[in-house]
Amino acid sequence: MKILALTLLLGATPAGALPAQTKPVTLLNVSYDPTRELYQDINQEFAAYWRGKTGQEVKVRQSHGGSGKQARSVIDGLEADVVTLALAYDIDQIAEKSGALPAEWQKRLPNNSSPYTSTIVLLVRKGNPKGIRDWGDLAKPGVSVVTPNPKTSGGARWNYLAAWGWALRQPGGSDATARQLLARIFKNVPVLDAGARGSTTTFVERGIGDVLIAWENEALLAIRELGPGKFEVVVPSTSILAEPPVAIIDKVVAKHGTRSLALGYLEYLYTQTGQEIAARHFYRPRMASVAEKYGGQFPRITLFTIDEVFGGWEKAHATHFADGALFDQIYQPGR
Amino acid sequence: MIAAARIAGLTLISGVFAMAPRAMAQQSESSGTVVQSLEGRMTDLDQQLRILQRLRELAADSATAAAKEKVTATASAKDGFSLKSADGRYLLRFRGYFQSDGRLFPSTETVGGLDNLLIRRARPIVEATVGQYFDFRLMPDFGGASPAIFDAYWDGKFAPQFTVRAGKYKPPLGLERLQSATDIAFAERGLPTNLVPSRDVGLQIAGDISQGLFAYQVGVFNGVPDLANGGDDLSNAKDFAGRLFVQPFKNGTLRGLGVGVAGSTGFERGSTTAPGLPSYRTPGQETLFRYHTSSTTPASNVFANGKRTRLSPQGYFYTGPLGLLGEYVISRNEVTQAGVTAELEHTAWGTTGSFFLTGEKAGFRSPTPRKPFDLKEGGFGALEVVARYGELALDAASFPTYATATASAQKAESWGIGVNWHFTRAVKIAVNYERTTFTGGAATGDREPENAVISRFQTSF
Numbered sequence: 001m002k003i004l005a006l007t008l009l010l011g012a013t014p015a016g017a018l019p020a021q022t023k024p025v026t027l028l029n030v031s032y033d034p035t036r037e038l039y040q041d042i043n044q045e046f047a048a049y050w051r052g053k054t055g056q057e058v059k060v061r062q063s064h065g066g067s068g069k070q071a072r073s074v075i076d077g078l079e080a081d082v083v084t085l086a087l088a089y090d091i092d093q094i095a096e097k098s099g100a101l102p103a104e105w106q107k108r109l110p111n112n113s114s115p116y117t118s119t120i121v122l123l124v125r126k127g128n129p130k131g132i133r134d135w136g137d138l139a140k141p142g143v144s145v146v147t148p149n150p151k152t153s154g155g156a157r158w159n160y161l162a163a164w165g166w167a168l169r170q171p172g173g174s175d176a177t178a179r180q181l182l183a184r185i186f187k188n189v190p191v192l193d194a195g196a197r198g199s200t201t202t203f204v205e206r207g208i209g210d211v212l213i214a215w216e217n218e219a220l221l222a223i224r225e226l227g228p229g230k231f232e233v234v235v236p237s238t239s240i241l242a243e244p245p246v247a248i249i250d251k252v253v254a255k256h257g258t259r260s261l262a263l264g265y266l267e268y269l270y271t272q273t274g275q276e277i278a279a280r281h282f283y284r285p286r287m288a289s290v291a292e293k294y295g296g297q298f299p300r301i302t303l304f305t306i307d308e309v310f311g312g313w314e315k316a317h318a319t320h321f322a323d324g325a326l327f328d329q330i331y332q333p334g335r
Numbered sequence: 336m337i338a339a340a341r342i343a344g345l346t347l348i349s350g351v352f353a354m355a356p357r358a359m360a361q362q363s364e365s366s367g368t369v370v371q372s373l374e375g376r377m378t379d380l381d382q383q384l385r386i387l388q389r390l391r392e393l394a395a396d397s398a399t400a401a402a403k404e405k406v407t408a409t410a411s412a413k414d415g416f417s418l419k420s421a422d423g424r425y426l427l428r429f430r431g432y433f434q435s436d437g438r439l440f441p442s443t444e445t446v447g448g449l450d451n452l453l454i455r456r457a458r459p460i461v462e463a464t465v466g467q468y469f470d471f472r473l474m475p476d477f478g479g480a481s482p483a484i485f486d487a488y489w490d491g492k493f494a495p496q497f498t499v500r501a502g503k504y505k506p507p508l509g510l511e512r513l514q515s516a517t518d519i520a521f522a523e524r525g526l527p528t529n530l531v532p533s534r535d536v537g538l539q540i541a542g543d544i545s546q547g548l549f550a551y552q553v554g555v556f557n558g559v560p561d562l563a564n565g566g567d568d569l570s571n572a573k574d575f576a577g578r579l580f581v582q583p584f585k586n587g588t589l590r591g592l593g594v595g596v597a598g599s600t601g602f603e604r605g606s607t608t609a610p611g612l613p614s615y616r617t618p619g620q621e622t623l624f625r626y627h628t629s630s631t632t633p634a635s636n637v638f639a640n641g642k643r644t645r646l647s648p649q650g651y652f653y654t655g656p657l658g659l660l661g662e663y664v665i666s667r668n669e670v671t672q673a674g675v676t677a678e679l680e681h682t683a684w685g686t687t688g689s690f691f692l693t694g695e696k697a698g699f700r701s702p703t704p705r706k707p708f709d710l711k712e713g714g715f716g717a718l719e720v721v722a723r724y725g726e727l728a729l730d731a732a733s734f735p736t737y738a739t740a741t742a743s744a745q746k747a748e749s750w751g752i753g754v755n756w757h758f759t760r761a762v763k764i765a766v767n768y769e770r771t772t773f774t775g776g777a778a779t780g781d782r783e784p785e786n787a788v789i790s791r792f793q794t795s796f
Contacts, residue, residue: 144382190382190386191386191389191390191393193393194393198393202389206385206388206389206392207385208382208385208386208389209382
């Protein structure tokens with residue numbers, strides 16, 4: 001009787017009763033707005049690499065949106081095997097609010113879990129009709145500036161902090177002058193998109209504004225896709241070193257049984273091939289040889305880090321982007 | 336004078352000609368400024384227009400995104416109150432039913448039940464769909480002497496042909512038992528239901544093949560006595576239960592015909608202190624048979640001790656307003672009393688007929704009235720008349736070793752009639768009369784017949 005019962009129990013499990021799984025293993029990468037094209041290429045190459053290495057078929061699904069919004073989705077239960085977001089703060093939030101990965105997640109992969117970097121530049125229309133040269137020009141009356149909403153977009157936070165850091169470094173620069181600069185810049189913003197890709201659409205496709213504050217990769221991609229005859233990149237005198245991080249969501253990979261696959265996926269970003277793909281999509285590679293090979297496409301620019309100027313993301317968030325903090329004081333919709 | 340005038344005229348003319356290019360230049364310059372100004376204004380207006388269009392586009396995107404994430408709240412008599420995610424993968428449903436009964440035994444004088452008003456069932460139901468394939472249901476009952484869990488199970492609905500259920504629920508045996516308590520024709524189920532369990536804990540595979548043409552359930556359960564709402568098992572042995580049900584005609588008059596067979600087999604090892612045996616009830620819910628138990632000499636108590644099998648051919652037929660449901664049940668139990676073991680076979684059968692006077696289509700589930708009760712609109716609801724007959728025969732070998740002939744009947748025969756007034760799908764009032772006669776069961780021969788009038792006020796959602 002016991003044997004019969006056990007047989008029935010085993011036979012009744014879905015795995016035992018359903019036909020053998022022939023579908024590829026699926027991995028969900030929840031990423032930020034402008035990485036669509038990057039991860040389309042990465043996913044394709046990785047699937048071939050993984051098949052060759054393990055014999056396992058892999059299908060990586062992508063989800064894109066404003067980095068903060070994506071992080072909230074993961075916190076709310078979106079089952080991301082890996083996240084590749086715009087800033088470490090968003091992954092910190094996932095760790096803190098969902099407990100789905102450890103607080104020290106950033107130490108698990110090289111370079112603080114940021115396989116590539118980028119920075120923030122200015123994209124203007126051909127001929128630079130408003131004579132935009134540096135961050136200060138964005139605050140001038142009559143200059144229409146396009147940037148996404150720092151409340152929802154990681155890229156927008158980098159934009160904001162890049163301008164703030166520049167202001168601090170000007171003669172007589174202080175928090176007060178930086179705040180004044182940002183207030184004037186945001187007064188010139190007619191449309192606040194939720195994510196960086198939306199802002200690119202606003203500026204490039206909808207023809208709105210004189211200058212787009214953009215990820216370097218997004219600006220260079222726009223020029224490549226739409227031709228140098230329409231836009232120009234203006235490299236400001238200083239900008240911020242953006243380090244988009246990646247992480248495994250431990251709870252999800254444990255549930256899906258995809259830990260080794262997810263780890264392999266993220267480690268692939270650090271390989272020669274992964275780094276080359278990133279560089280081809282205008283992300284600054286970490287690997288020295290690849291950085292040297294693609295050095296010509298990245299303008300030389302003085303970069304400061306978030307730790308140097310803002311004391312890290314936690315502090316930057318509390319000071320600038322938390323509810324009621326400086327951004328809320330500076331920017332009020334409809335004014 | 337004339338000469339002077341000529342000179343003045345020439346001077347004026349020459350002056351005019353001399354001034355004309357300058358004026359024209361000034362005019363041209365002014366026009367250019369105007370054009371530039373107009374161009375600037377046009378550019379500004381173009382930008383404003385583009386900005387407004389983009390803002391409208393973003394607002395539309397936000398509205399679309401919000402709609403995708405929107406949780407839908409619904410309320411209906413059929414499905415209760417529910418919250419559903421936009422993709423339909425997550426659903427929380429609150430349902431329930433409540434039955435308030437009156438039981439009268441008008442001509443029963445010496446034995447039988449007390450006239451009584453009671454809460455028969457008070458069952459809130461929480462159902463959830465979690466993800467694409469998985470459901471959960473929890474249904475306690477607060478209507479009895481103490482609260483009890485009736486349903487608490489998990490469903491994996493992988494395909495119509497293959498579902499997995501684990502937890503506590505109705506085992507696939509009695510046909511009327513498998514019908515919801517809100518849908519049964521009479522207030523109480525008939526005599527055959529005595530011989531099948533109410534609820535058991537187990538694991539079941541089930542499915543519908545060819546859109547309900549063929550349905551199957553098979554499962555392993557703890558094993559519980561007839562009529563019992565099971566919980567923990569008494570022994571390591573388990574019961575296996577299965578049911579096949581066929582609705583062979585998809586069209587035509589016989590479309591509502593369904594026939595099947597259900598059965599279970601297993602072992603039970605009770606004890607004198609935990610006998611693992613049932614007692615059986617009349618339609619008026621009075622005990623008509625119980626195995627011998629004694630609080631003073633518990634060593635003489637009868638207990639389950641061996642094989643337990645059930646077999647139940649069953650079927651129904653619904654056509655238009657007419658419904659017929661019938662089943663036959665055999666329940667065999669090996670029992671022991673003071674070291675003497677016997678296999679006892681009890682049998683029961685019953686048939687129930689129903690007819691909607693107001694023309695609704697009868698079915699295994701109650702229909703929605705064609706004209707729900709509405710004083711303003713003149714809706715009456717649905718009126719259903721019902722009748723049934725059933726018998727329960729206890730194995731003669733039960734007496735006197737395993738049951739006391741003066742306290743337990745050897746046979747019960749019951750017929751009943753009733754009226755159900757379905758105000759709406761959610762509200763029903765029922766009045767039944769049922770007469771049960773007995774063979775044996777009294778010190779002086781046959782137990783006095785039971786005449787029971789049962790009324791019910793039911794709300795379900």
